[in-house]
Amino acid sequence: MKHGIRQLFIPGPTNVPDRVRRAMNVTMEDQRAPDLPELTLGLFRDLKRAFGNKSGRVFMFPSSGTGAWESAIQNTLAPGDRVLMSRFGQFSHLWVEMAERLGLNVELVDVEWGMGVPLDVYEEKIAADTAHEIRAVFVTHNETATGVTSSIPGVRKLLDAHSHPALLFVDGVSSIASIDFRQDEWGVDLAVAGSQKGFMLPAGLSFLSVSEKALAANRDNRPKMARSYFTFADQIATNDQGYFPYTPPTQFFHGLRAALDMLFEEGLDNVFARHHRLAEGVRRGVQGLGLKLVAAGPQWHSDTVSAVYVPEGVDANLVLKIAYERYNTSFGGGLARLNGKVFRIGHLGDLNEVMCLSALACAEISLADAGARITPGAGVAAAHAYFREAHSASQAERQAAE
Numbered sequence: 001m002k003h004g005i006r007q008l009f010i011p012g013p014t015n016v017p018d019r020v021r022r023a024m025n026v027t028m029e030d031q032r033a034p035d036l037p038e039l040t041l042g043l044f045r046d047l048k049r050a051f052g053n054k055s056g057r058v059f060m061f062p063s064s065g066t067g068a069w070e071s072a073i074q075n076t077l078a079p080g081d082r083v084l085m086s087r088f089g090q091f092s093h094l095w096v097e098m099a100e101r102l103g104l105n106v107e108l109v110d111v112e113w114g115m116g117v118p119l120d121v122y123e124e125k126i127a128a129d130t131a132h133e134i135r136a137v138f139v140t141h142n143e144t145a146t147g148v149t150s151s152i153p154g155v156r157k158l159l160d161a162h163s164h165p166a167l168l169f170v171d172g173v174s175s176i177a178s179i180d181f182r183q184d185e186w187g188v189d190l191a192v193a194g195s196q197k198g199f200m201l202p203a204g205l206s207f208l209s210v211s212e213k214a215l216a217a218n219r220d221n222r223p224k225m226a227r228s229y230f231t232f233a234d235q236i237a238t239n240d241q242g243y244f245p246y247t248p249p250t251q252f253f254h255g256l257r258a259a260l261d262m263l264f265e266e267g268l269d270n271v272f273a274r275h276h277r278l279a280e281g282v283r284r285g286v287q288g289l290g291l292k293l294v295a296a297g298p299q300w301h302s303d304t305v306s307a308v309y310v311p312e313g314v315d316a317n318l319v320l321k322i323a324y325e326r327y328n329t330s331f332g333g334g335l336a337r338l339n340g341k342v343f344r345i346g347h348l349g350d351l352n353e354v355m356c357l358s359a360l361a362c363a364e365i366s367l368a369d370a371g372a373r374i375t376p377g378a379g380v381a382a383a384h385a386y387f388r389e390a391h392s393a394s395q396a397e398r399q400a401a402e
Contacts, residue, residue, distance in 0.1 A: 007355075007358060009331050009362075012194070015349055016202060020258045020259050020262070024252065024254050028250075031247055031248055037241060039253055048209065052184055052186075056209065056212050057210055057215070059207070059210065060205060060244075060248075061206045062204060062246075063206045065192050069192050070230055071231075071232070073098070073225070074102065074226075075224065075225075075227060076136070077104060078222055080104070083134065084166070085107070085109070085138040086110075086116075087109070087110050087111065088110075092143055096108060107134070112296070114148065114300070122137065126159060132165055137167070138171075141179070142171075142302050146338070147295050148302055149302045152186045156187040167190065168190075169190045172191050173192060174305065176191065178271065179272060188209075189214040190208065190211070191208070192207070192208055198349060199263075201256060204252065275347070275348060279304070279347050281357075282306050282360065283306060285356075288378045289374050290311075305346050308343055311372045316341055319367055319370045329362040331343045331359075345363065356383060357387075360383055
């Protein structure tokens with residue numbers, strides 16, 4: 001018999017705050033009611049704020065983030081279009097796979113897992129494309145499988161340096177609302193996010209934030225891919241009045257309202273700072289245990305998920321099984337080529353320092369039970385010391401500002 005709650009430290013779905021769960025506990029509603037726009041129009045407005053999008057618009061689809069990926073491609077590109085993509089983890093791999101299935105001509109850069117978007121290679125290819133045949137450049141902002149974050153401003157800088165007009169696509173599913181993201185400032189044309197990560201909702205709602213440039217690409221007379229459910233046109237025709245072209249998940253909208261309120265009450269800059277602080281504490285804990293991250297260096301470190309190599313001779317899947325069955329805790333598993341070699345600690349969403357300490361404590365005991373030679377308490381102690389140090393520094397800054 002299990003007691004207490006099951007601890008959830010996967011990189012999505014994340015913990016749903018009580019405030020958000022209570023907001024979703026409403027009776028079924030009429031999706032065409034005259035007062036529905038009082039709720040939905042504010043959501044469209046505030047989602048744009050969360051993305052840093054002032055000039056474009058945001059779409060909401062009843063799907064996982066994959067649906068928004070598909071919509072972004074279908075509404076702005078045509079079969080045969082040349083696009084530049086890189087692959088360095090399971091989710092960037094899936095995005096490449098989708099692009100190929102939809103008929104795009106993918107110029108692919110394979111990168112060692114543990115690193116992110118290769119700006120030097122991207123620049124070579126952009127500089128060489130003087131005829132501007134590359135219609136779009138794709139970037140996975142945060143590769144969830146490896147715990148790696150790439151530089152979106154870096155990609156924008158190289159596009160601008162070569163006056164290249166390609167659309168900039170960003171997969172922000174495990175970054176937006178947790179890691180700094182500035183759509184307009186960074187010149188991002190299409191950005192995808194999902195409800196189940198930084199937005200602290202259950203899975204099932206995706207967000208696609210679109211620039212005016214991307215909307216123009218959707219409106220131009222070039223041939224487009226076949227599309228129906230995910231078409232921009234039907235959304236635009238109804239969204240401006242606060243409605244949708246098909247039955248929407250109205251309970252989600254109440255939860256989203258509560259989640260956005262929580263993000264803005266904390267302040268997005270504070271949300272990003274909190275995620276960095278918690279992530280750094282987890283990284284210090286991993287280091288304290290003598291373990292290594294998949295991320296190849298600090299420049300790649302993700303503030304939403306840490307992928308951790310288990311010691312030689314230890315089965316990561318056994319560590320996951322022990323954590324789940326003996327200690328009522330879920331960690332993320334290693335995906336694809338990392339299966340059995342890695343476990344992942346998700347540290348995003350509704351999370352605090354003590355929760356991160358408990359994640360490290362469970363990792364320690366599960367590793368030890370799986371046969372790893374570690375020093376019990378070493379990871380927790382290292383994170384504990386960092387959190388105290390970070391709190392003291394923050395307190396000193398506040399006092400100096402006063």
